[in-house]
Amino acid sequence: MPRDTSPSPGSQSSLREANRSRIVAAVKRFGGLTQVELAAATGLSTATVSTIVKELASAGVVETQTTSRSGRRALRVTIARQAGLVAGVHIGPRAMAVALGDLAHEVVVEQSLPLPADHRADTTLDRVALLIVDLLERVGVDLDGLLSVGVAMAAPVEPGTGLIAVRGPLRSWADVPVAQVLTKRLARPVHVDSDAGLGAVAEHGLGAGRDVQDILYVRLSYGTSAGVILGGRLHRGGSGAAGEIGHVQVSPAGPVCLCGNRGCLDTEVGESALLEIVRPALGEVTLRDVVRRAQQGDPGCTRVLTDAARRAGQVVAGVVTVLDPQRVVVGGELAQAGPGVVEALRESVHRHALPHRFAPVDVVAGELGPRAELLGALELARKETDVEGVAR
Template structure:
């Protein structure tokens, strides 16, 4: 009985630690009283957790004042050098802030209006970045890099949209120049699937894998291809754009201008339209929520989409021979409803006599992956540059 009690206390303590860390990541530095109010934990519990996690270098504290009284401000401990990852998609913007050790210090997401325009969206992004740094008590001089993940194909030569019209109004946008001028740090741009794949490679479900395919099934479908531990973009950056593989020569016209692309049968507008008669107006988030609540019609729609996607992913796997396939994006949060049909499709479509069946794994960061991978790359590139510079200096001294 004592052993069970100890186990229960340990589980409760770990849950409280996780709640405390998540609260600070979401809302920034807070006093111990504010943490108690936001978490529902007692002030004594908060005080003990802050002390223990401070000794483990997970949290830092400083003195402040609230309403004229002295208080203890609690924030996440961080290593020198901060990186921002910014995801900009059709419907939302997401920010992840990490330090040099990839510790997540803060994260935010904002809904974006339909056909949002660059001027207002980029202004909101810059304000969000500055407010996020302020919320953790960091100065602008601590920011060392900023990477932007776009929910669209990106030309790796120009760092702009590779296909006009994919994000309406965003063609020929110089994102690198705009953010570099605003923050005076190195800036990079890539597509969301590549960054999400890097997040899974760095500290996700694919850690330790050298070759894998990451499938990002969101409001459209794309893939990030990792070969020898590095993203494979191809000549122009369009490698992995499986959403624009033709699956129906007589199908609907795709936003890219071709006919019958995979996205025309599995993107958000198509999936929710199939439910309009029985379920009325829905968003992709509504669909996924209904799937996870057991709605049979919604589960069927997602399972059918998994089969269509699996047919295309199978061809990609035959071409690059990955160790595993990782599933992310919002459809990846539906668990076995999406994963099992896709796994069965790969099993049927790949070499039948293969010694080892293709393993399909759920992403550890199905939603935050693009922004998180971008943030990691923002600090990694700077650290690699410093390491190379130090090595060169040592060789010449």
């Protein structure tokens, strides 16, 4: 468990406030910790933790519950449910998903809906807002009980403006300030990031990367992208485009990509390229159809997806050589086709990355499946919520 070593202000009152914030941040991050675990995570003494937890419980910020650790009674601390709910949204090229969660990392309710190709931003954001309100009504919470919203977009997002940084499959969204539009509709704070980055956040905090500090989350989907966690933190890059491996050039004379360049990886392993390969045998099918057929053992569809993973692995190998992550976690729709996809990418990475005598990079399937990006959006909303301010 990482230890918070941030400096504390000098005065007694500011020190106490900093310690309160440190404890709340640790509980928010891990969803629930015993007081002993809180002491280890924050670097505070157990006596200080016990005193502050009592204050926070009295203020309605946290809840405590008796539990057992290694055969001994312990007090588990979680964020109070009455503090409110957060919403997570994942907007992709062909579907959207919305979930409500509490601040103790529990998903309360969720729903997904298909979207048409090249769906319009205004129509989709209207549906997102309506679905959030509908889900709140289902669980008996009014809009005032919604604290914040996190949105995972199938594109890199520029941190300063919140606009999509690289043109891609969400073509009509290029100049849409998603956070501003949803904030106007819901009158709640909205925070936006790339779905690959938020998938990485979720897998690092809750899934296959939770025991290491540096991971590369590779999202094999309608396009190929990656989220980078370094030192336990999401690395977005200066323009928000870190991890856009789908736009690494692999064939200088190749087809023109949606981004405007030639021969990007996505022109060989993206949705259009994969469907073009299977069309002579299968006719007009969707990427979801191809994945489903591979799940059912179709040898042709399986070959197409594993070949795509192997090609993507060559680019991932270059990123691994540069960043030296402890683990590569593979997610996205293609990874749902079966273990062969992840195995093909693993073989390719190990073949093309710089050989390491003692610690070759670990390449594993994600543990959160197709929900990783949605869970990451919920984590983004939780992170941006001032729990103590809500309680006051």
